[in-house]
Amino acid sequence: MKKDSSQPVNALSRLKRLQAVFAEKKSLLIVMQDFPDPDAIASAAALREIALRSGIQSSLASGGIVSRAENRALVRYLDLNIINLNKLDLARYDLIAMVDTQPATGNNSLAAGYLPHIVIDHHPIHRATRRAQFHDIRRRYGATSTMLFEYMKAAGIKPSTPLATALTYGIRSDTSDLGRETTAADISAFFELYVMANKRKLSRIEVERLPRPYFSLLARGLANARLFGHCVITDLGEIDNPDMIGEVADLLLRNEESDWALCFGIFETRMLLSIRTSDLQQDAGKVIARIVGRRGSGGGHNTMAGGQISVDGENAAAVNALKRDVIKRYLKILKQDGSSEEKLVKGEK
Numbered sequence: 586m587k588k589d590s591s592q593p594v595n596a597l598s599r600l601k602r603l604q605a606v607f608a609e610k611k612s613l614l615i616v617m618q619d620f621p622d623p624d625a626i627a628s629a630a631a632l633r634e635i636a637l638r639s640g641i642q643s644s645l646a647s648g649g650i651v652s653r654a655e656n657r658a659l660v661r662y663l664d665l666n667i668i669n670l671n672k673l674d675l676a677r678y679d680l681i682a683m684v685d686t687q688p689a690t691g692n693n694s695l696a697a698g699y700l701p702h703i704v705i706d707h708h709p710i711h712r713a714t715r716r717a718q719f720h721d722i723r724r725r726y727g728a729t730s731t732m733l734f735e736y737m738k739a740a741g742i743k744p745s746t747p748l749a750t751a752l753t754y755g756i757r758s759d760t761s762d763l764g765r766e767t768t769a770a771d772i773s774a775f776f777e778l779y780v781m782a783n784k785r786k787l788s789r790i791e792v793e794r795l796p797r798p799y800f801s802l803l804a805r806g807l808a809n810a811r812l813f814g815h816c817v818i819t820d821l822g823e824i825d826n827p828d829m830i831g832e833v834a835d836l837l838l839r840n841e842e843s844d845w846a847l848c849f850g851i852f853e854t855r856m857l858l859s860i861r862t863s864d865l866q867q868d869a870g871k872v873i874a875r876i877v878g879r880r881g882s883g884g885g886h887n888t889m890a891g892g893q894i895s896v897d898g899e900n901a902a903a904v905n906a907l908k909r910d911v912i913k914r915y916l917k918i919l920k921q922d923g924s925s926e927e928k929l930v931k932g933e934k
């Protein structure tokens with residue numbers, strides 16, 4: 586077992602090490618983030634195919650929900666049944682794998698006592714991951730989908746049209762159409778997959794129709810948006826669509842006056858946060874980790890990151906104090922004076 590998963594190893598020897606973990610096993614549980622994105626969904630579906638070649642039946646699980654309309658459309662197209670991780674008897678499975686996330690990162694709900702046997706991800710490596718029997722962490726890769734496609738190729742598995750479409754979408758969405766944090770490997774995987782993908786389905790998924798509450802939440806996000814110099818912040822309040830946090834942060838970053846966007850909201854018992862930046866001087870993942878501190882968890886990439894803080898049992902005053910503190914820390918880290926506040930959308934309350 587290689588200690589440093591970032592060391593270059595060829596695809597075939599990686600596959601062989603993965604298949605060695607599969608040997609003599611019958612069942613696999615593939616764990617995704619609590620709010621799986623297209624990269625996680627496609628990666629899990631691809632790992633299921635690879636495991637199937639070794640005679641292993643897989644279940645896909647998440648501790649949260651798929652809420653974004655585009656992602657729900659992708660899950661329907663792949664005909665996936667994503668089960669609730671919190672209601673599962675983990676002892677039923679011979680093996681546990683994680684894709685696009687890692688143990689003890691806070692963005693998945695695998696109970697602390699469980700160490701996955703397999704971890705395949707492109708986020709910075711977490712200490713617990715090193716103890717997994719098999720781990721392949723490639724921080725520079727734009728998408729976990731690229732890594733899974735490399736395994737499929739090494740195994741001689743041609744993805745089905747829906748899976749090729751999903752992997753294409755996974756790479757596209759994690760790299761902003763190959764424009765952000767992309768390696769040559771992502772680009773070549775993308776083009777190979779694109780040929781096999783259903784382009785019409787892909788474009789339909791991307792413009793999936795949206796439920797009416799989406800627009801209410803978007804309106805609230807815009808009405809609450811505040812500009813502090815080059816930083817924009819909004820509070821979505823109580824939400825039932827956790828993916829909206831990242832979506833609104835993406836939108837706010839497109840404001841031409843800001844290079845940092847922060848969006849947060851309360852989903853069930855936690856405060857969820859998303860940061861987006863176009864500033865390459867500071868790493869979004871590190872900024873969110875500093876904002877959250879020991880109260881929660883956070884991480885991500887150079888230009889996009891997410892975090893969560895538990896507000897379980899907290900009253901409204903405590904939640905408001907937490908929000909104020911998050912804003913204060915964010916502005917302090919980015920050296921932005923908090924007194925320059927103005928509304929992003931003038932005339933809104």
Ligand SMILES: [Mn+2]
Pocket residue numbers: 624625685707727728729759
């Ligand atoms: Mn990803």
